[in-house]
Amino acid sequence: xxxxxxxxxxxxxxxxxxxxxxxxxxxxxxxxxxxxxxxxxxxxxxxxxxxxxxxxxxxxxxxxxxxxxxxxxxxxxxxxxxxxxxxxxxxxxxxxxxxxxxxxxxxxxxxxxxxxxxxxxxxxxxxxxxxxxxxxxxxxxxxxxxxxxxxxxxxxxxxxxxxxxxxxxxxxxxxxxxxxxxxxxxxxxxx
Amino acid sequence: xxxxxxxxxxxxxxxxxxxxxxxxxxxxxxxxxxxxxxxxxxxxxxxxxxxxxxxxxxxxxxxxxxxxxxxxxxxxxxxxxxxxxxxxxxxxxxxxxxxxxxxxxxxxxxxxxxxxxxxxxxxxxxxxxxxxxxxxxxxxxxxxxxxxxxxxxxxxxxxxxxxxxxxxxxxxxxxxxxxxxxxxxxxxxxx
Numbered sequence: 001x002x003x004x005x006x007x008x009x010x011x012x013x014x015x016x017x018x019x020x021x022x023x024x025x026x027x028x029x030x031x032x033x034x035x036x037x038x039x040x041x042x043x044x045x046x047x048x049x050x051x052x053x054x055x056x057x058x059x060x061x062x063x064x065x066x067x068x069x070x071x072x073x074x075x076x077x078x079x080x081x082x083x084x085x086x087x088x089x090x091x092x093x094x095x096x097x098x099x100x101x102x103x104x105x106x107x108x109x110x111x112x113x114x115x116x117x118x119x120x121x122x123x124x125x126x127x128x129x130x131x132x133x134x135x136x137x138x139x140x141x142x143x144x145x146x147x148x149x150x151x152x153x154x155x156x157x158x159x160x161x162x163x164x165x166x167x168x169x170x171x172x173x174x175x176x177x178x179x180x181x182x183x184x185x186x187x188x189x190x191x
Numbered sequence: 192x193x194x195x196x197x198x199x200x201x202x203x204x205x206x207x208x209x210x211x212x213x214x215x216x217x218x219x220x221x222x223x224x225x226x227x228x229x230x231x232x233x234x235x236x237x238x239x240x241x242x243x244x245x246x247x248x249x250x251x252x253x254x255x256x257x258x259x260x261x262x263x264x265x266x267x268x269x270x271x272x273x274x275x276x277x278x279x280x281x282x283x284x285x286x287x288x289x290x291x292x293x294x295x296x297x298x299x300x301x302x303x304x305x306x307x308x309x310x311x312x313x314x315x316x317x318x319x320x321x322x323x324x325x326x327x328x329x330x331x332x333x334x335x336x337x338x339x340x341x342x343x344x345x346x347x348x349x350x351x352x353x354x355x356x357x358x359x360x361x362x363x364x365x366x367x368x369x370x371x372x373x374x375x376x377x378x379x380x381x382x
Contacts, residue, residue, distance in 0.1 A: 018230050019364035019372055020211015039209050042233035044245060044329055052243065052331070054235060078378065085380040134325065138235055140243070142329070160366060170375060173210035173364075175351060178382040181210055184361060184375025187269065189276040191369040 002107075004152045008122070012158035013148035014043040016075055016122035017051060019160070019183060021171035024087060025053060026106070026115050027064035027071040033115050034061040035104050037088030039174040041073055049145035051126060056139055060092035065128060066135075071143060072114045075122040077154070078182050079168040083119075085178060112147060121169060122150040162186070193298075195343045199313070203349035204339035205234040207266055207313035208242060210351070210374060212362035215278060216244060217297070217306050218255035218262040224306055225252040226295050228279030230365040232264055240336035242317060247330055251283035256319060257326075262334060263305045266313040268345070269373050270359040274310075276369060303338060312360060313341040353377070 008016065017023070020042070026035045040054035051073060055062040065071045076084045086102040095101060106115040109125065116123045126143025134140040150156075154165040162170055162183060170182035199207065208214070211233070217226045231245035242264060246253040256262045267275045277293040286292060297306040300316065307314045317334025325331040341347075345356040353361055353374060361373035 015366055018366050020213075020230075020233075022211075039211075040234050042211075042243065042245075043231050044331065050329070052233065054233075081378055081380060085382075138241070138333070140235065159370075160372070162372065172378075173374060175206055175209050178380040179350075180378045180380070181351075181353065182375040182378055183364060184373040187272055187363075187371045187373055189272060189369040189371070191276075 005149050006152055008148040008150050008155070009158065010049055010145060010148060011047055013049040013124055013145045014046055015158060015160070016124060016148065016150065016155065017041065017043045019171065020173060021075050021183070022084065022174040022180070024074045024076050024084065024117050024120065025055065025061050025071055026074065026117060027061050027068055028113065028115050029064045029068040032064060033099065033106065034064055034092045035087045035099060035117055036061040037084050044142060050129065051124065051143050051145060053141050053143065054139050055141050065141060069128045070114045071126050071128065072116055073124045073126060073143070074117050074120040075171055077121045077168060078170045078172065080119055081172060081180060084172055109147060109149060121154045121171065122148070124148050196340050197343055199339040199341050199346070200349065201240055201336060201339060202238055204240040204315055204336050205237055206349060207315060207339065207341065207346065208232065208234045208264070210362065211364060212266050212374070213275065213365040213371070215265045215267050215275065215308050215311065216246065216252050216262055217265065217308060218252050218259055219304065219306050220255045220259040223255060224290065224297065225255055225283045226278045226290060226308055227252040228275050235333060241320065242315065242334050242336060244332050244334065245330050246332050256332060260319045261305045262317050262319065263307055264315045264317060264334070265308050265311040266362055268312045268359060269361045269363065271310055272363060272371060275363055300338060300340060312345045312362065313339070315339050
C-alpha cells in the first residue's frame, strides 16, 4: 500500500464525503470485480459511520455488492477525471476488460477483500446494511463504514488540505453531459 | 417573486443537487416555520425527481415536515454562508425568533405553501414520500420534487453558470467546524 495512504479515524470518516463529491464504487465477488462512478452518494450517520449510494439495476457493480455484502466508496480527484467519466459510461457487461480500458489499477487494504482504486484521495470500505425495500424500490443502498483511508497529500489529521495539495487533488462534482466542477476555495465562518 | 427566479423543468431538477451542495431545508405547519441547514441531502431519482435528506430527531424542521408532508430543499451560496451556518447551529425550540436572528427572509412560489428562502440559487419543493422505517431508523427522508426554481444569475437553461455569476453565487459544501468549501472551476471531459 502506498506510504501516503493512511487510516482515517472512523469518527472522522464522514468528512471524506461531507462536501458532496462524486465517488467511485468498487466491489468484487466470485472473481469478478467492477468499479463504477456515482454522483448520488451521501453520508447518513456519524458513528458508526453510515453512507447511502444509489446503484441502478443496470450496473454490474450492484450485483457484486448484493452478492458479497461489501463495497468501497472512494473519492476521486481531478487527475482521475477521465477515469471517473469512463467507469461511469462503460459497462462491464458489454466490455469485460472495462477496468483495463479505463486505466483502473486496484489495491487492497490489509484485512479487506474489497478492491480499492489506486490514486484516489479517500476510501471508505462499507459493509452492506441490507434493506431490500430501499434497494428494490429506490435503488438505494446503505453501507456501514468499517474502515477508512485517505491520501495524506490531500487529507491529513481529519481535514481536507486542498489548498496545499495542488489542483490535481481537487475532488470532482459531476453535473451532467461530461461536465464536472472541481471543489474550490475554503471559506471559514467566524464561530 | 424575484424576476430572476424562474421554474426549472422537472427533468433537470436533479442538476441543482448533483454536485453535492450543502442545502437549506424549510417547512411550515400550523403557523410555525423553520429553516435548517443539511449537508446530507442527495438526488435519488431523475423522473419523477426524488431526493433524500437526513433530518435529525432534534430538529424542529423534522416535525414540520412530518406534519405538513412537504418541505423545500434550497441551494444557498457564498453570499449566504453566515446565514447557512447560523440556521444550522441555532434551534427554533431554544430561539423562537431564530429566523429573524439568522437574517432569513421567505417568499412563496405560486400554488405552494412551503416557504422558500430569499437569495438562494435554486429551490426544490418536495412532497414527503412516507417511509416510516427509514425515518425512524436512519433519520432518512425521501421527497418527490413537485416544483423547482433557480435564479437565472447562476442557473440557466438547465445549467449552472458559476463562471459568469461571480464568487457570491458559488454553492457551499460544508465539512465541519465552520469550514466550508465553495464550488470551484468547471472541467469538461472530452466525450
